[in-house]
Amino acid sequence: MDIIVTIIYIVLFIILMVFVFSIGMLRPFMPKKEMALVLVVAFFIGALGGAFFLSPIYSDMPEITSSIDKMMPGNEETLYLDLSSSTDINKLKSDLSQIDGFKSFEETGITIPLWKFSDSEYEYFNYAVGNVDSHFTNYTVNKTDGSIYIALDNYSSSEALKSFADWYKLVFDGPISYAQIHAKIVISSSALDQVEESLLAKGIVASSIDGSVQTGLNNTNSSMLSNNEFILVCGGVGLVVGILGLFFDSFVVGKRRFDRFLRTKKKR
Template identity: 30%
Template sequence: MDPVTVILMLGLFILMLVFIFSTALLTPLIGKKNILFVVLVGFTVGAVGGAFFISPIIDDVPDMANSLFHATSSSTDVINLNVSTDVNITSFLQNTKKIDGVKSVQSNGITITTPEMSQDWQTTYLNRIKTVNENITSIQIPNNKTILLEVKNDTNPMDVVNSLETWMMYVSGSTISYSVANVTLVVEASKLNQVMSQLPQGEIIITSINGTTENSVQAVKNVIPNKNDIILFCGFLGVLVGLAGLFIDSISRVLDQLKERIKEYRKK
């Protein structure tokens, strides 16, 4: 949301509060007993203004904060993403390193999906897979259809997957259903959106974004009230404005008396 739109929506909400105040000023003509009418009008108009003008602004605060934090930050963010091994990962890594704002690219993990594995074969894979390719540093099997591999940095994931699939076919007759390389990008926070826009969206899945600026944006999101609370607050604000208009004469007299007392105190 651009600044002009924000100012316009705030201005319209203020006009609605002015309308409430003006309506309350008419109470000497319609009778002081109609305080319930003023309260009802104040709450209704305030709540409507909150729903249509204030709530959209609050909803857009995280995006505005995101743009501000990333534009002014000198720190780095970390993008974690998955890249299918069906694409040329070597080419992907090389091209990604050339993107302005990318400080480093690492591919040190592979997630593999297989047909259902028996407990015996899970044990066999755990004990023997590390010997299949010297670049495999560790292996986990969280369930009977998934194998998680950690590999040395700059290892070609396609080579690991191909050698592992050949070995699995040879020893167990099983195959690899699907595999993705886990890639980590360290990027300049101020160029995060620019970097993300240049990634091949059809070939990747972004799993997480972490960093100082992202944590700051999340902190902003955590303190923003929900939409219902905003509408209720604006409704009660409308009531207060209405009551201020209703009792403006009494408020003015109290303020005048206070000013007189201050003047008398200063004279002493």
């Protein structure tokens, strides 16, 4: 929300509270039985003002928090990507490296979907994959969905895919038509919006994000009240302001008596 609109909404809510306070100050001129009605009206006005003026601002709190985190120097974000094997990884890395705040791009692994394995096929792949390439030291064969995940350690996805595809063609006489490449990008928090826009322009959305901004968003979202709860709180604020207005004269008189008591005590 625009900062000017935010200020206007807050001022309008304050004006409503001044109106509620003014109604409460009319207590000397109203029957006592109408005091309850004043409190009901105060709660209603507070809730209405909260729903129309403060609720939109409150809903933007996660965005405000993330904006502050993005401006903090030293904050970093890690974006995890799941890319198609048809993606030009070198061009993607080159384009992202041109963005101010880019720190690193790392290919972390590949997933090769095959078919749902039988027990014997599962045992075979568990044994064979590690012998396909000396770099395949960390891999997982998923029996349920029939996929093979191979972690990349100082090894590019293109080299790993070529090595596996050559072995697969030799053994099963078929091509590997598709694979998924997993990558990790580390950037400054200030570059998050620009990096996400650059990825989106290529049809890529991060599967997950870790870092100061995401942590702040998660913490803010988890601690926020629901919209209805927030409106009730605003109604409570209106109720308190109404009570202050109703008993303002009593507060003033009490304060004057207390001050007079203190002055008299000092003279003694």
